[in-house]
Amino acid sequence: MSCPDSLPEHVLSLLKTSKYLHLATCSKPECIPSLSLMNYTYISPDRVYAPEGTEHSSTDKCHYIIMATQRNTEKYENIIQNPQVSVLIHDWVTAKKLSLRKSSMSNTPTPSEPVQAEPAQTQNPDHPSRLLNLLQELNQSELSQMSATLRGHAEHLDASSDEFNYYEQELLKQNPDARVYTRGENVSVVKVKLVNAKVSDRDNNTKFYD
Template sequence: MSCTEEFPDHLLSLIKTSKYVHVATSSKDCVPSVSLMNYTYIPKEKSYKDDKSENAYIIFATLDNTEKYDNMLTNPTVSLLFHDWITANSISVRKTELSRSGTPTQSDVATPKEGPIVKSTPSHPSKLLNLLQELNQSELNQMSATIRGHATTIQPNSDESNYYKSLLLKTNPDAGVFILAENTVIVKVKIESAKVTDSENHTAIYD
């Protein structure tokens, strides 16, 4: 059973809809490194068809010439930080939950040289200012979650890689140029535990 089945709704919502995640890795010499990444949460029912483990995953793409990639090959234990300390529900940059989009068919599966590339359109500064001025402070989220997991790199150009790449593109269409780069490798992180902390320093641990 995936440990995420024990997660409360507010924790799952944070993991499903946050735009970015901080990924912490460590080298064989215990030198830490942190990267800000686009990602997608994969519930166990959306995992690749040949995966019988019934695990939930965090999926992201990395280049094969990065320190982060080398670290995960040497030490697959990673830490993921999701936080929403100062963004308001009404204006924060969010993405569509994977559960609200269909599972890709064979024709949807991306290859390294194809797939949607969508340029994001920034909001007009005055509109953002108006939203901030009207912001109700009670709507601010004040929670962070640290996920411990085990990272596995997926063989590039395999069916599994293309499947997860398509799901990553569905929830991060503005990152198409990066996700579809020739030397991109898809990484799946098995979620093993979580620690949640709020602004009042209340902490809960789930494993």
């Protein structure tokens, strides 16, 4: 299965900096979809696992995503039956900043604090509230950011292999919060080889990378 010839720098930056993604799997033959929020780490071509004593192959230009899951989950069973998966990543940086603004705006006066009425000339029943303005701004900022849908081929790694240990450590190094998903003997490390990408913005400008 081929890899994209290249991925745009803004997609690579998003893959490197984001903490979560949405993983879509589908059962077979029922074709029942499932969606999960996942911790992950991105593996660039220069960080792909190479067995000890061998050099990294310069021909391996593929990009990978590493995740961990328990084996008694729906997503695990789906991947076993159907390794075709999709992931969605989104730039939430602006939305986070607006969320902080919302928190600061929610501090309403206490009963002991006098509330001054707005001047009559500024009172307008049709004027939206500050919260409504914030929500509108939040919606627009979310849409203005780039979203990327990446399709890939998922593989469960052998828990006794050096490759499993290598990618588990890479996952925890980049994302320590994922440690809770790597505990116990029922853990599966999933390697997703990215096959293509679809990138969209708020103006519905869409580009495909194969």
